[in-house]
Amino acid sequence: xTTTDVHIPAVTAPEPHFVWPVVDEATLExxxxxxxxxxxxxxxxxxxxxxxxxxxxxxGVRHAVLMSSGTCALHAAYVAAGVGPGDEVIVPAYTxxxxxxxxxxxxxxxxxxxxDERGNLDPARVAxxxxxxxxxxxxxxxxGLPADVAALRAIADTRGLLLVEDTSxxxxxxxxxxxxxxxxxxxxxxxxxxxxxxxxxxxxxxTDDDELYYxxxxxxxxxxxxxxxxxxxxxxxxxxxxxxxxxxxxxxxAAAMVEQQLGVHDAVRSGRDACAARMxxxxxxxxxxxxxxxxxxxxxxxxxxxxxxxDALLAHVDAxxxxxxxxxxxxxxxxxxxxxxxxxxLPLFQDPGGALPAYAGRxxxxxxxxxxxNDFFDRTLKLPVWHRAADMPVVDQxxxxxxxxxAELGL
Ligand SMILES: Cc1ncc(COP(=O)(O)O)c(C=O)c1O
Numbered sequence: 020x021t022t023t024d025v026h027i028p029a030v031t032a033p034e035p036h037f038v039w040p041v042v043d044e045a046t047l048e049x050x051x052x053x054x055x056x057x058x059x060x061x062x063x064x065x066x067x068x069x070x071x072x073x074x075x076x077x078x079g080v081r082h083a084v085l086m087s088s089g090t091c092a093l094h095a096a097y098v099a100a101g102v103g104p105g106d107e108v109i110v111p112a113y114t115x116x117x118x119x120x121x122x123x124x125x126x127x128x129x130x131x132x133x134x135d136e137r138g139n140l141d142p143a144r145v146a147x148x149x150x151x152x153x154x155x156x157x158x159x160x161x162x163g164l165p166a167d168v169a170a171l172r173a174i175a176d177t178r179g180l181l182l183v184e185d186t187s188x189x190x191x192x193x194x195x196x197x198x199x200x201x202x203x204x205x206x207x208x209x210x211x212x213x214x215x216x217x218x219x220x221x222x223x224x225x226t227d228d229d230e231l232y233y234x235x236x237x238x239x240x241x242x243x244x245x246x247x248x249x250x251x252x253x254x255x256x257x258x259x260x261x262x263x264x265x266x267x268x269x270x271x272x273a274a275a276m277v278e279q280q281l282g283v284h285d286a287v288r289s290g291r292d293a294c295a296a297r298m299x300x301x302x303x304x305x306x307x308x309x310x311x312x313x314x315x316x317x318x319x320x321x322x323x324x325x326x327x328x329x330d331a332l333l334a335h336v337d338a339x340x341x342x343x344x345x346x347x348x349x350x351x352x353x354x355x356x357x358x359x360x361x362x363x364x365l366p367l368f369q370d371p372g373g374a375l376p377a378y379a380g381r382x383x384x385x386x387x388x389x390x391x392x393n394d395f396f397d398r399t400l401k402l403p404v405w406h407r408a409a410d411m412p413v414v415d416q417x418x419x420x421x422x423x424x425x426a427e428l429g430l
Pocket of ligand 1: 088089090091114115117118159185187188209210211220221222
């Protein structure tokens with residue numbers, strides 16, 4: 020081998036290149052103190068009450084119920100919404116599957132609706148998909164870019180439907196200064212390890228509506244919290260001992276981590292704002308690349324920075340090859356997510372009856388019916404958005420890797 024054969028990648032920084040969440044002394048101390056105080060909180064007290072109050076305040080709604088996962092929070096939203104067999108619920112054709120999969124535990128039919136050019140549920144298509152059986156519209160703010168919630172809210176109001184927001188990607192995102200999660204009748208958010216607000220695992224259900232709150236409490240809790248939160252005159256009060264038969268309490272250590280992360284969130288988000296701007300300034304110069312950014316009046320959460328590749332670029336090189344080349348340059352965090360894909364490509368949505376008897380004989384989704392979701396999936400790459408000044412040398416090496424790959428491909 021001669022020296023000219025040695026490949027020196029653009030990214031030479033040691034891995035891991037992206038660390039999230041930052042678990043520092045403050046995080047460890049918060050969790051330690053909580054473990055000493057209590058390892059199970061079964062009413063709305065202590066860290067659970069503090070975090071629920073903080074999240075409700077943050078969103079400007081009256082109620083928050085912490086849960087063990089975002090998936091559970093979404094299921095709770097659907098149970099609270101009262102959907103069941105014979106009901107249709109409009110869900111995004113492109114999202115993480117757990118936005119829609121808990122619906123399959125209710126007997127309701129998920130009706131997939133295609134996305135706009137940013138990967139978010141397209142309100143124009145939603146309006147066409149509403150039928151007399153539709154009960155709710157579900158929207159995810161994909162990768163932290165707000166969906167067109169004003170248009171979706173208007174459709175929901177005009178047609179008498181509930182709007183459910185899946186804000187798992189989007190804590191910290193807003194539209195005209197109003198946080199996402201405040202537009203829906205219900206919002207569900209994952210607090211899983213990678214998310215913009217995280218307790219490692221966890222979720223939260225948000226609502227401004229007392230009735231939806233009582234039902235959300237009844238599915239996530241039993242006994243003490245149900246007795247204390249659901250008024251004695253409410254029809255669910257007599258079920259307080261059992262709740263609705265499930266239990267989705269958050270672990271208090273996770274809640275303590277969420278509380279600590281909430282305290283640093285603003286600093287993290289502004290660090291991500293600066294990093295996203297630095298990345299976008301260079302990436303948008305690459306031929307064939309559109310960097311998806313918040314529109315006027317919107318704030319993104321920067322769960323990821325999404326790059327849309329145009330037809331001319333894809334005629335020259337496919338997205339998988341680009342990822343391979345970027346990885347070879349050491350930019351290993353560049354990603355084409357696998358499980359976050361058009362739902363109609365997944366067996367659970369193509370043939371739910373094969374796994375869930377309640378859906379036997381019902382037709383499922385066909386991939387070819389969602390061309391915009393397929394197209395978005397096929398032409399996007401994503402990158403993490405860093406937040407610390409100390410991360411900027413790695414960020415710059417990643418940007419160098421893009422320049423190098425584009426130059427080598429003669430783009
Ligand atoms: C959009 C979206 N919804 C729901 C979920 C499910 O959340 P959890 O993993 O906390 O159950 C995720 C998790 O990745 C997600 O990305």
